[in-house]
Amino acid sequence: MPRILTGNRLETGDVLWWHGRCWSTQIKDAVEIGAEGEALLASLIAAERINDPTFIEVTGEPGAFVPTTTRERVRASGPSVRADLARGSLSVEAI
Amino acid sequence: MYRYDQYDQAIVDARVAEFKDQVGRRLRNEITEDQFKPLRLMNGLYLQLHAYMLRVAIPYGTLSGTQMRMLAHIARTYDRDYGHFTTRQNIQYNWIKLEQFSDLLDDLSKVEMHAFQTSGNCIRNISSDQFAGAAADEIADPRPYAELLRQWSTLHPEFSFLPRKFKIAVIASDSDRAAIQLHDIGLQLYRNADGVTGFRVYVGGGMGRTPIIGKVVREFIPVGQFLSYSEAILRVYNRHGRRDNIYKARIKILVTELGIEEFTRQVEAEWATLEPLGLDAPQAEYDRIIAQFADPAYEIGAPDTIDLSDPDFKLWVDQNVHAHKQPGYAIATISLKPKSGIPGDASSAQMDVIADLAEKYAHDEIRVTHSQNLVLAHVRKVDLYAMWQALAAADLATPNLDLVTDIIACPGMDYCTLANARSIPIAQKIAAKFENSISEQRDIGELKIKVSGCINGCGHHHAGHIGILGVDKKGEEAYQLLLGGSGAEDASLAKILGPGFDENGIIDAVDKLIAFYRSARSAPTERFLDTYRRLGAAPFKEAVYA
């Protein structure tokens, strides 16, 4: 199963996904992480600018990754009960 | 209402300055997240699913209009225009930015508010009766004692690193509107046979993973000595509480493991050494604080009748208005459970409306209830109609207090990192079945449904007439069904009825329970809980699972 990298921005708490060079606030920008991920994660932890960086499992294709857990789908879409606050790239219905 | 003196304000200002410095150091990477996290938690700042979450303390749930307006300002300026009132009479914001946090704290401190001790292993915000000072059945206003506890527990150096969090509730009537038997310490003010006022002291109640009803550690402690007695309880707990195991660290486990007799013996021994030290507040301090909770200037001779000719207004009065101790006045509860709403949520615009109405009609006081509603406690009966119209215009006049749609729900997996399942959609779907017919809701009568998204029980599912608990079933959201709990003076713990359900299944199950109850109650006045107590679980189980 593909894995992607997520975390929260220290300054704002924003939910982020790694898009290859930097972070995006949209899960549609997320890239699959391969074996290079461990070194990347270690460097992110050491840099102390992203809270709780972690890999999550997803299904689907790049551009339309869907996390396997409800929790991560909620993080990607926004609260399921506030469609008006949705993040845009994963619909609340996908939770 | 209590107003800060120079010491209260100095403490808050110093703490705000300290935390602003800590935030600055974290933002400049001078400290790591591991170092910073315990500091931010001590200041009420969590990291949740979508952003930082801030919990602001509302001492004993009492607010002025100015304070409510500041909460609205914070929602508007630093959050996404709403806040969530909680079962501990606090408010939470879900979209806070660390880089704006210093400004936010400055704003809060301007209205004598802060967020410290709303998280961490310390004495948390003291909770109380939302009808305090207005209820006809109380012997005195319990809030001066809650305020004394607040001052005593604020940054108390000995109790800043307890084995686990510690929650205290204070009431002064036989009706328990603050769930005192489900707190670490529950205090009930009453007058004994000699006419002396003092507290009945419950200890070791709580919900969460191991729900327990509090036990009486002392039948009567005179008001003048309740602080030193509380100190003795905390000392015994601080010394012997299970720091080795987070799941056994609450005082309820210590009380259970020692037995209430041995626990009491240790508290009494500790108190015998503490009491002579003169730690209790002097009478002048009691007097100073009690004076600040003096009755508002009631209008003597205010008309004691209400014109109920508007049927919608009558419905609201019947359901959401309670008797006041002062002739001509009434207590009004504002439901935060509107149709299709999120239990406990209020927009900044609604908060502003409530602040205005409190100032105009309710002697500038607002209360938060543990069932996530708000109360305007001192309203002239002649003003009720105009006030109701203004509430209705802001979608704040749902006449459903204590009915099936007045559901408590924690944030659950829509917001909370600890959740197993979502709570809010469950509350909404149950409510949706009944919210179009108030007469049907009133026919069902008092019914307290409480939903938590995980075993921590923030949604009080153990105290629900019907309790719903979110669990994880192989990665899917699932729900357990519990029956028979009560957080009131007849406290009891809800018990699991049978196997769990998926989302649709739990909604159906609640439907079946209610249908069965309506067919089985002995009279329309018999509450769901009473029918359950009379018949036991078996027929309810049969109704759901057969």
Ligand code: HEM
């Ligand atoms: C969203 C962030 C929240 C987190 C991380 C959180 C965390 C927790 C945890 C870990 C416990 C269990 C403590 C223990 O058993 O020792 C707990 C209990 C509790 N929380 Fe929360 N909670 C949150 C939100 C809330 C909200 C929104 C409310 C009110 C609606 C609330 C009210 C309570 C209450 C009443 C308890 C039960 C206390 C007891 O065990 O007696 N919490 N919470």
Ligand code: SF4
């Ligand atoms: S009960 Fe669980 S899911 Fe609900 S707010 Fe508390 S910790 Fe979160």
